[in-house]
Amino acid sequence: MEPAVWSFSIILILITLAGVASFLRRRRSTGDYLVASREVSPWLSALSAVATNNSGFMFIGMIAFSHRVGLESIWMAIAWIFGDLTAWVFVHPRVREQSGHIRAKTLSGLIGQHGGREDRVLIATCGVITFVFLGVYAAGQFKAGSLALHALFGWDMWVGITIGMVVVVLYAFAGGIRASIWTDAAQSFVMIGTMLMILGASWLRLGGPSALLDNLREQDPALVSWTPEHLEFGMAFYFLGLMFGGFGAIGQPQIMVRYMAIESRVAITRARVWYFAYFVPFFLASVGVGLCSRALLPELADMTVAAGVTEPTELALPLMTRELLPSVVVGISLAGLFAATMSTADSQVIVCSGAVTQDIRPRWQGSYAASRGATIAVAVLALAIALYAPEGVFALVLIAWSALAASLGSVLLLRIFHLPFSTVTAVAMMCVGFSTVVVWHYVGYDDDLFKLLPGLTAALLVYAAVRSGTVLRETVRKKH
Numbered sequence: 001m002e003p004a005v006w007s008f009s010i011i012l013i014l015i016t017l018a019g020v021a022s023f024l025r026r027r028r029s030t031g032d033y034l035v036a037s038r039e040v041s042p043w044l045s046a047l048s049a050v051a052t053n054n055s056g057f058m059f060i061g062m063i064a065f066s067h068r069v070g071l072e073s074i075w076m077a078i079a080w081i082f083g084d085l086t087a088w089v090f091v092h093p094r095v096r097e098q099s100g101h102i103r104a105k106t107l108s109g110l111i112g113q114h115g116g117r118e119d120r121v122l123i124a125t126c127g128v129i130t131f132v133f134l135g136v137y138a139a140g141q142f143k144a145g146s147l148a149l150h151a152l153f154g155w156d157m158w159v160g161i162t163i164g165m166v167v168v169v170l171y172a173f174a175g176g177i178r179a180s181i182w183t184d185a186a187q188s189f190v191m192i193g194t195m196l197m198i199l200g201a202s203w204l205r206l207g208g209p210s211a212l213l214d215n216l217r218e219q220d221p222a223l224v225s226w227t228p229e230h231l232e233f234g235m236a237f238y239f240l241g242l243m244f245g246g247f248g249a250i251g252q253p254q255i256m257v258r259y260m261a262i263e264s265r266v267a268i269t270r271a272r273v274w275y276f277a278y279f280v281p282f283f284l285a286s287v288g289v290g291l292c293s294r295a296l297l298p299e300l301a302d303m304t305v306a307a308g309v310t311e312p313t314e315l316a317l318p319l320m321t322r323e324l325l326p327s328v329v330v331g332i333s334l335a336g337l338f339a340a341t342m343s344t345a346d347s348q349v350i351v352c353s354g355a356v357t358q359d360i361r362p363r364w365q366g367s368y369a370a371s372r373g374a375t376i377a378v379a380v381l382a383l384a385i386a387l388y389a390p391e392g393v394f395a396l397v398l399i400a401w402s403a404l405a406a407s408l409g410s411v412l413l414l415r416i417f418h419l420p421f422s423t424v425t426a427v428a429m430m431c432v433g434f435s436t437v438v439v440w441h442y443v444g445y446d447d448d449l450f451k452l453l454p455g456l457t458a459a460l461l462v463y464a465a466v467r468s469g470t471v472l473r474e475t476v477r478k479k480h
Contacts, residue, residue, distance in 0.1 A: 007331030008152060011190070012339055040181055040258070042267040046274035048184035049258045051191060052347050053249065054279070055340035056144030058286045059191070061394030064313035066290020067300065070216055070223030073290060077283045079239050083246025085276065091250045092259045093268045094416040099260040106130075106351070107253040108359040110260075111411050111426075120362070122411075122423050127359025129407050129430060130253050133400045134348045134355075135378060137254075138168075139385035140396035141345035144314075146386075147393070148338040151318030152331070158387055164342055165383040171346040172353075172375045181258065183343045190336030192278060195285045197333070198317065201324040202292035215295040223294065232448035241450030248401055248452050251409025253351040254344070293320050311392030345382065352378035398451070399441055406433030406455030414463065425466045433459030 040048075066073040095110065104110040108130060112123030146160025171183065206212050216223040231238050249255050262271060293300070293316035300319070303312045321333045353374035357364040364370035389396060407430035414421050421429075437455035440446060 003327040004152060004331035004334070007328045008335040008338075009331075011332050011335035014186075040261045040263060042262060042271035043274045044181055044185050045258045045262040045267075046271040047188040047278065048181040049255055049271075050275050050278050050282070051184040051188040051340060052258070052344045053252075053255055054282060055187075055191070055337075055344040056141045056393050057397045058282065059195075059317055059337050059340070060144040060147060060314045061140075061392075061397055062283070062286045063290040063293060063316050064311060064392075064394055066287050067294045067297075067313045067316050069228070070220075070291065070294065071226055072228045073287050074226070074284075075228075075239060076242050076245075077287050079242030080246035081276075081280060081283060083243035084249055084279070085246075086243075087247050087249050088268075088272045088275070091413070091416065092256075092272075093265050095250075095256055095412070096259050096262055096268055097265045098416055100265075104260070106354045106358045107256050107260075107408060107412065108355060111408065111415050112359075114415070119423055122426050123359045123362075125427050125430060126408055126411075127355035129404070129434065130355040131352050131360070131378065131381075133403045133407075133434070134253060134352045135381045136385055136389075136396055137400035137404075138345040138348040138352070138378070138382035139389060140393045140400065141341040141348070142168075142382060142386035143396070144393045145338045145341035145345070147314060148318055148334040148341075151315060151322060152334050161383060161386045164338075164345065164386075165379050167342045168346045168349055168382075169376060169379050171343060172350050172379075173372060181261070181347075183339065184347070187336055187340040187343060188278065190332065191340055192282050192285075194321075194333040194336050195282060195289060197329065198320055198324060199285050199288045199292065202289065202296060202320065205324060206292060206295055212291060212295055216291065219294070219298055228447075232445060237449055237453070241453040244405075244453040244456060245398075245401070245450050248405030248409060248456075250412055251405030251407065252401065253355070253404070253408070254347045257347075257351055257354075289317065289320070293317070296320060296323065311394070314392050314394065349375055349378045349382065399437070402437040402441075402450070402452040402455055403434040405452050406437050406459050407431075410456055410459035410463075413460075419463075421463060421466075425463060428466075429459040429462045432462050 062073075062076075065076070098104075099110045102110070102113045104113060106127075108123050108126030109118075111126050112119045142161045142164045143157070145164045146155075146157045149155050149160035149163065150157055203209070203212070206215065213224055222229065227235055228238060259268065259271075262268060293313075297316060297319060300316060301313050303315075317337070318334060321330050325333060353371050356374035356377070357370045361370075364374075385396075391399070410429050410433050411421070411426045413419075414426075433455050436458040437451045440449075440451040440454050
């Protein structure tokens, strides 16, 4: 494996240099550290968003999910893409326009400002939610990156997680969100190249799609079924729930900040083309790789794994890479995976530091040093979660994704569409939203209906109930 180690090291250094190069363009201000002075080009924003959205989730989690359930995983890809497209059309342009108008540096700042007035209670509440759940999300990325190091070097998971935390802090210190955007864009090419290479090599090894389906059918006929069996709420709600999952990008501060950083609202349309030109084939390829991994590694779920590997199927891509590709390419591929997950975690940690300095402790708003200190604190929190949380990458990512979308996303929708609400209503919506997500995750219906649908619906029902009560009271008052 020595050529793999050398190629891993070289590619990791080159990708990291892409972020360090942004040091030359940085400005020593919180505005540049958090939103890159709002001058990022459409293609950079798009590739950065798609990379930060789909690193550990797609490379590790989605492939493992397809390995476990088979062909039915295609519905997640289709529904997620449509949900994401809905957000691009109706939400992202408004977010860029309104955040630029009020000079908001964080998603919480956008939610909590109205009519030239800051709602400190609402902004601080958003900041706390961001801090907690993005810390969970970043922990999932640390685990995903550690799996790559475990597969290549045989290191214990805690070693890779700790190295990941150090790399993330270095990324963040290089140039804030600008460094993250530049490294994400560089990694996006390695990511899709790796995915397509593994898919092609798998098909050649198996003998093509027909042989793949025959292999899966022999293992378990359910693996070639297009629809999940025994859905508690039916196929329509299953698909709708997954669409809500894709739409859940609206509540992800680490993604939305890339649209806030883009150069103009008009540029959002061009960025959308870049985004889906990459996202659609990448998502479908990940499903294909997951199916091939089931055919090539049928006993993976029962494999004895090292301490810290909570879901054996999440080793599918690293193990397939070692099995199918030349040693040099193995190093390149795993370097891309590790760097992509670290850059995603980096952007999440930077956004969390913004939540501390901009939202929770506003007196630190102009302090560049405070932003750095908060970055270290958040990285340590994510490290602790990654080391001790019992969930795997897929579960950690989807819990955090859904909780953020049901809480921040629900109130963001009211703000950008100029619907009236009080601080108490907004805080109640967020608390009900993320609480519903967490409860739904543990009551046993998550495989039948994706947790974000009940979470976001519950939050919006709180608003509908409060608004209806307000209208009713006003009607009664006018009559009297």
